[in-house]
Amino acid sequence: MTTMTISRAAGKAGVGVxxxxxxxxxxxxxxxxxxxxxxxxxxxxxTVHRIRFIRQAQELGFSLKEIDELLSLRADPGADSADVRxxxxxxxxxxxxxxxxxxxxxxxxxxxxSACPGKGALHECSIMETLSDVGTPEDVAVxxxxxxxxxx
Amino acid sequence: MTTMTISRAAGKAGVGVxxxxxxxxxxxxxxxxxxxxxxxxxxxxxTVHRIRFIRQAQELGFSLKEIDELLSLRADPGADSADVRxxxxxxxxxxxxxxxxxxxxxxxxxxxxSACPGKGALHECSIMETLSDVGTPEDVAVxxxxxxxxxx
DNA sequence: GTTGACTCCGTACCTTCATACGGAGTTTAG
DNA sequence: CTAAACTCCGTATGAAGGTACGGAGTCAAC
Numbered sequence: 001m002t003t004m005t006i007s008r009a010a011g012k013a014g015v016g017v018x019x020x021x022x023x024x025x026x027x028x029x030x031x032x033x034x035x036x037x038x039x040x041x042x043x044x045x046x047t048v049h050r051i052r053f054i055r056q057a058q059e060l061g062f063s064l065k066e067i068d069e070l071l072s073l074r075a076d077p078g079a080d081s082a083d084v085r086x087x088x089x090x091x092x093x094x095x096x097x098x099x100x101x102x103x104x105x106x107x108x109x110x111x112x113x114s115a116c117p118g119k120g121a122l123h124e125c126s127i128m129e130t131l132s133d134v135g136t137p138e139d140v141a142v143x144x145x146x147x148x149x150x151x152x
Numbered sequence: 153m154t155t156m157t158i159s160r161a162a163g164k165a166g167v168g169v170x171x172x173x174x175x176x177x178x179x180x181x182x183x184x185x186x187x188x189x190x191x192x193x194x195x196x197x198x199t200v201h202r203i204r205f206i207r208q209a210q211e212l213g214f215s216l217k218e219i220d221e222l223l224s225l226r227a228d229p230g231a232d233s234a235d236v237r238x239x240x241x242x243x244x245x246x247x248x249x250x251x252x253x254x255x256x257x258x259x260x261x262x263x264x265x266s267a268c269p270g271k272g273a274l275h276e277c278s279i280m281e282t283l284s285d286v287g288t289p290e291d292v293a294v295x296x297x298x299x300x301x302x303x304x
Numbered sequence: 305g306t307t308g309a310c311t312c313c314g315t316a317c318c319t320t321c322a323t324a325c326g327g328a329g330t331t332t333a334g
Numbered sequence: 335c336t337a338a339a340c341t342c343c344g345t346a347t348g349a350a351g352g353t354a355c356g357g358a359g360t361c362a363a364c
Contacts, residue, residue, distance in 0.1 A: 088261055106251065131208045157310075
């Protein structure tokens with residue numbers, strides 16, 4: 001039997017050794033005890049599964065903090081499928097928002113690109129013009145905080 | 153005439169004082185000289201325009217590093233509209249990629265959500281099941297680097 | 305002429321997710 | 335037995351884009 005050292009666990013889980021240590025520091029996985037009579041820590045299969053869970057969830061856009069919560073739910077005997085579902089829905093909505101935001105950006109870029117001649121001097125470039133203050137809000141009256149109303 | 157101190161410039165540009173200092177450190181904007189006979193630095197209108205440019209570009213998804221390049225282009229008399237256009241196109245493609253990635257995630261989440269009963273114990277939750285290694289690649293033979301082929 | 309609000313400046317801190325380093329100690333192949 | 339490879343542990347670094355702090359110095363109003 002090969003002993004499951006940290007590098008073997010990392011290999012099985014498809015991550016680097018440093019990543020496991022990082023997860024341990026973050027409290028996402030538990031660090032096994034050191035053998036009584038000196039030697040290397042031995043990692044249980046459970047840890048490998050746990051790391052795979054973490055990576056799967058990351059691919060779905062969950063942050064390590066959120067994954068920590070999912071893992072806690074998993075350990076909670078009173079936890080309900082509805083909890084997990086709700087989180088998945090929240091994450092989906094979040095992703096949806098991000099997509100919408102990026103689509104706005106994409107649209108704006110498309111407009112700039114099609115309006116730009118693509119040749120000639122920069123001062124005729126509509127992209128640069130747009131970026132340089134066009135709709136300057138003209139002195140928004142934000143002066144140093146309490147001094148502003150004064151006649152200085 | 154009110155003197156354009158850093159906080160007034162910040163107010164006009166719609167950013168915080170610390171943000172201006174940060175941009176100065178990053179070399180995105182130039183720090184005005186201190187008056188000869190002591191006092192506060194006076195910011196030209198140019199700086200306010202420049203900060204607005206930065207923020208506009210940021211909203212289009214450009215990083216500060218990229219914005220620095222755009223600003224250099226702007227200052228370059230030999231710069232061509234085509235340069236800017238090419239950058240905009242590259243950025244749009246980048247945004248497109250991100251959207252595609254997020255859409256994949258969204259789809260995966262949607263599938264998980266619709267497969268989940270939404271009630272009942274966690275061990276019947278298809279989401280948790282999916283996250284927990286289902287398709288375990290079973291011992292991918294990644295052992296400590298050179299020692300792996302040995303019969304240990 | 306004092307007080308309160310700012311400026312100035314460097315440095316430290318924040319978040320996220322790791323990766324890298326250095327100098328122990330340990331293990332194992334040969 | 336020895337040397338290579340690995341573990342252990344703390345600390346440092348990276349990008350990105352700021353925010354916060356602390357102790358000067360300055361300025362402006364009353």
